[in-house]
Amino acid sequence: MAKAINSGLRQAMLADERVLLMGEDIGPLGGVFRVTEGLHAEFGAERVRDTPLAESGIVGTAIGMAMRGYRPVCEIQFDGFIFPAFNQITTQLSRMIARHRGAIDMPVVIRVPYGGRIGAVEHHQESPEAYFAHTPGLRLVSPSTPNDAYWMIQEAIASPDPVLFFEPKSRYWPKGEVDLGGSAAPLHSARVVRRGDDVTLLGHGAMVSTLLQAAEIAAAEGISAEVVDLRSLSPVDFEPILESVRRTGRLVLAQEANGNVSLGSEIAATITEKAFYSLEAPVLRVSGFDAPFPAAKLEGFFVPDADRVLEAIDRSLAY
Numbered sequence: 001m002a003k004a005i006n007s008g009l010r011q012a013m014l015a016d017e018r019v020l021l022m023g024e025d026i027g028p029l030g031g032v033f034r035v036t037e038g039l040h041a042e043f044g045a046e047r048v049r050d051t052p053l054a055e056s057g058i059v060g061t062a063i064g065m066a067m068r069g070y071r072p073v074c075e076i077q078f079d080g081f082i083f084p085a086f087n088q089i090t091t092q093l094s095r096m097i098a099r100h101r102g103a104i105d106m107p108v109v110i111r112v113p114y115g116g117r118i119g120a121v122e123h124h125q126e127s128p129e130a131y132f133a134h135t136p137g138l139r140l141v142s143p144s145t146p147n148d149a150y151w152m153i154q155e156a157i158a159s160p161d162p163v164l165f166f167e168p169k170s171r172y173w174p175k176g177e178v179d180l181g182g183s184a185a186p187l188h189s190a191r192v193v194r195r196g197d198d199v200t201l202l203g204h205g206a207m208v209s210t211l212l213q214a215a216e217i218a219a220a221e222g223i224s225a226e227v228v229d230l231r232s233l234s235p236v237d238f239e240p241i242l243e244s245v246r247r248t249g250r251l252v253l254a255q256e257a258n259g260n261v262s263l264g265s266e267i268a269a270t271i272t273e274k275a276f277y278s279l280e281a282p283v284l285r286v287s288g289f290d291a292p293f294p295a296a297k298l299e300g301f302f303v304p305d306a307d308r309v310l311e312a313i314d315r316s317l318a319y
Contacts, residue, residue: 002035002172004146005111007180008153009036009073013043016071019157020047022058023075023111032077033113033172055085062108063093071107071157079114080123086131093162094137105160109153114142115206115256116303117170119296125169126293127257132164133234133266140233141187142166144208146176148231151184159187166233168205188232190240196226199250199313202241202267204230207254207304214309223313233263241267242275249280250316254304259287281319284312 013019021036027050030037040048051058055076062072076082082089089110096106116125132138139161143149149167156163185191193208194215201211208229215225226244230236245251251271253264268283286304294302 001143001146001149001167001174001176002033004150004178005035005153005167006037006039007178008150009039010042012073012154012157013039013047016157018069019071019073020049020065021073021075022049022051022062024051024053024058024077026050026075031075033169035111035167035172036075055081055083056088059085059088059093059108059110062110063088063096063106066106066108067096067104071109073109073111073157075111077113078120078124079112079126079128082110082112082128089132089138089164090135094135097161098137106162107157107160108162109156109159109165110162111153111165111167113167113169113172115168115170116293116299117206119299121296122293125296125299127255127288129164129166129233130257130262133263137162138234139163139188140166141231142168142205142233143231144168144171144205144229147178147182148185150178150180151182152187152231155184155187166205170206171209174209188235188237190231190237191229192226192240192244193229194225194227196224196248198224198248199252199316200226200228200241200244200248201252201254201309201313202228202230203254204233205256207256210304210306211254211309214306214313217306217310218313223317225313236267236270238270238274241271245271245275246278249278251279251283252286252309252312252316253283254286254309254312256288256303258290259285260290262287281316284316286312
């Protein structure tokens with residue numbers, strides 16, 4: 001996925017000279033995950049800019065550049081470092097288009113490496129997406145495969161609205177095919193990635209691979225699980241989810257983030273409102289615990305795994 005995002009950034013920069021990258025150590029170093037590796041040498045320091053260690057300054061500068069016609073792509077080095085820019089994102093970036101009554105675009109992309117399973121320390125393995133999904137005026141997406149990452153980053157950069165692009169860190173290294181000659185699926189669309197009849201499993205980012213693993217184990221036990229990749233966190237594409245739930249009658253949501261007042265909470269409420277008479281069991285949620293992300297040695301207990309998903313499937317089928 002890291003290489004796929006790199007290739008997507010390159011394509012966007014080749015297609016539009018207004019696209020530029022900003023972030024800490026993204027220049028000659030290529031970023032801590034090497035996602036921007038080689039782009040500084042190819043496009044120069046004017047378009048791949050190393051910034052001071054000041055996230056509010058990165059986003060604030062990007063807002064000003066977008067107002068002058070540029071299309072900045074900001075990298076937040078780690079998920080937990082986004083909070084110094086929280087005010088800029090939620091009270092300025094998100095409101096600029098409405099504040100100007102649609103007279104301007106705000107094509108700012110903020111890349112956010114997020115999630116656990118990399119054995120890191122505090123502020124390096126968090127899932128802060130719910131804070132921003134709650135904020136009107138922001139679009140949020142998260143790819144789960146290299147192919148999606150390649151196409152979605154280009155679609156995000158082309159958007160006239162601000163997009164937070166959440167990149168699951170634990171999926172940077174696993175390989176997957178990228179269809180360079182294909183075309184992008186709609187940026188804000190959910191997708192069924194495995195067909196099934198007995199229960200719907202829904203997640204985003206790195207959790208999709210966990211759901212696919214759980215579905216494979218469940219199949220060996222005679223349970224047919226359908227897996228839906230959310231892809232877009234705001235706005236949520238509810239129709240594929242509703243269509244799936246109306247067939248299976250059951251929904252298990254999984255996320256790395258804490259469960260309290262989360263994206264999963266909102267989706268569970270909406271599905272209950274819109275598909276109540278199709279449900280054979282309550283919508284069940286599997287999430288990180290409502291506690292700060294623990295030390296690396298304990299992350300295996302915190303981040304949902306296939307066993308926790310399978311336990312939720314069993315509870316759903318028991319109704």
